[in-house]
Amino acid sequence: MGGMSNKIWDIGIVPVITNITSMEECASLAEALKAGGIPIMEVTFRMERAEEYIRYLRENYPEILVGAGTVLTLGQAETAVAAGAQFLVSPGLNKEVVRYGNAVGVEMLPGIATPSELEQAMELGVTCVKFFPAEQAGGVKAIKAMGGPYKNVGFVPTGGIGLTNLADYFACENVVACGGTYMLGKHLERHEWDEISALCKKSVQLMLGLQLSHVGVCLAENEDAEAVACQAASLLQLEIQKSKADSYFVDTGLEIVQHTAYGGKGFIAYSTPCLERTVRYLNAVGSRFRRGSEKRDKSGRLKSICFEQEIAGLAVQLVQR
Ligand code: 3PG
Numbered sequence: 517m518g519g520m521s522n523k524i525w526d527i528g529i530v531p532v533i534t535n536i537t538s539m540e541e542c543a544s545l546a547e548a549l550k551a552g553g554i555p556i557m558e559v560t561f562r563m564e565r566a567e568e569y570i571r572y573l574r575e576n577y578p579e580i581l582v583g584a585g586t587v588l589t590l591g592q593a594e595t596a597v598a599a600g601a602q603f604l605v606s607p608g609l610n611k612e613v614v615r616y617g618n619a620v621g622v623e624m625l626p627g628i629a630t631p632s633e634l635e636q637a638m639e640l641g642v643t644c645v646k647f648f649p650a651e652q653a654g655g656v657k658a659i660k661a662m663g664g665p666y667k668n669v670g671f672v673p674t675g676g677i678g679l680t681n682l683a684d685y686f687a688c689e690n691v692v693a694c695g696g697t698y699m700l701g702k703h704l705e706r707h708e709w710d711e712i713s714a715l716c717k718k719s720v721q722l723m724l725g726l727q728l729s730h731v732g733v734c735l736a737e738n739e740d741a742e743a744v745a746c747q748a749a750s751l752l753q754l755e756i757q758k759s760k761a762d763s764y765f766v767d768t769g770l771e772i773v774q775h776t777a778y779g780g781k782g783f784i785a786y787s788t789p790c791l792e793r794t795v796r797y798l799n800a801v802g803s804r805f806r807r808g809s810e811k812r813d814k815s816g817r818l819k820s821i822c823f824e825q826e827i828a829g830l831a832v833q834l835v836q837r
Contacts, residue, residue, distance in 0.1 A: 519642065521670055521692055522626065523581055523706070524556065524692060525793075527554060527800055528793060528796075529554050529695075529812060530556055530583075530693050531549055531558065531697070531699055532558045533559050534563065535705070541598040545700075546577050548709040548804045549580070549712070553720045553801055554719065555581065555770050556580060557583070558583045558695065559584055560585035561585065561588040570596060570599040570769065583601055583602055585605040587604045591608075591614050604624040604625070608626065614642060622759040625644055625645055625646045626727070629653040631647070631665070631666070635651075635772065644669065645669060645670070646672045647671075647672065648675055649687070650677060651675055651677070657743075666690075669702070670690060670691075671690050671691050671692060673694055674696055677717070678696065688792070694723075696714070699715040700712060703707070707754075707757065724788055725788050725789045726784075726834075728787075731771070731785070732785065732833075733771070734773050734780065739774075741764050741772045742756075742758075755816045767793065772775060782830055782831070783832065784831075785820070785834070787835045787836070787837035788836065790836075791818045791834055794834060804825070805822065805823060809821050817836070
């Protein structure tokens with residue numbers, strides 16, 4: 517994956533901007549997306565002033581990734597790059613535009629909808645594509661199927677994505693990010709900036725899919741974890757499951773641990789369907805993780821990690837679901 521598609525991956529959701537009509541709207545939208553936790557904008561050349569918006573955003577919002585969308589011609593690609601676009605996106609595969617992006621070192625995500633188009637993009641060195649129009653071209657099933665033969669390609673599905681299918685797309689391992697206009701909709705015209713931020717936040721929640729997994733109670737070395745677990749189990753009429761030498765699970769929600777490296781009193785563990793993505797996103801928006809707290813399985817896949825910050829003396833752990 518290229519450096520820029522890695523940054524797009526970190527954020528995970530790409531708002532596609534198709535209908536802003538003034539610089540004031542452009543600024544308010546940038547603020548709303550930032551407040552909603554999605555600091556990235558694909559400014560499409562469907563708008564007459566796309567070039568100006570890109571330049572303005574690059575000059576005033578260095579914390580936002582700014583790309584140009586609907587780049588259909590070489591001329592538009594040149595204009596976008598001159599205005600400061602950090603990546604280029606198109607609905608289809610225009611080889612001239614991809615070659616130009618390669619030549620000037622600005623990553624281009626061409627749109628593809630079939631394996632043959634994907635192979636043509638790969639021939640040009642593309643490692644991350646826009647899958648467009650995602651829903652109409654087979655949606656999640658098509659992306660999963662393409663993940664078989666094309667293992668090292670990242671997909672950014674766009675077209676028909678919304679809150680109801682976002683999590684299904686993120687469940688595909690080869691999805692780098694999801695794009696769309698759904699978080700803007702009519703809210704943009706009506707200047708409902710708080711509503712846009714709320715939709716962004718909801719999208720991030722769906723992407724991360726965090727759920728409370730279990731609570732850990734940490735005991736001092738002279739306390740008996742088994743005895744405490746028995747007390748809790750009999751109080752709640754639950755079964756004990758011994759998981760490791762120093763830890764007892766009461767059913768699945770409560771873990772009694774003899775001692776732990778993190779969290780004097782204990783910890784709260786949240787699970788996520790894709791820990792790697794969750795950590796990437798949280799890092800990108802400024803969360804910090806405790807050095808050395810990550811645990812990996814035999815294949816090197818991240819299994820758990822702790823935030824640097826504790827909550828009321830409790831460590832907060834993220835675990836792969
Ligand atoms: C695009 O250009 O990427 C699409 O118009 C976005 O599709 P959507 O409006 O269905 O999200």
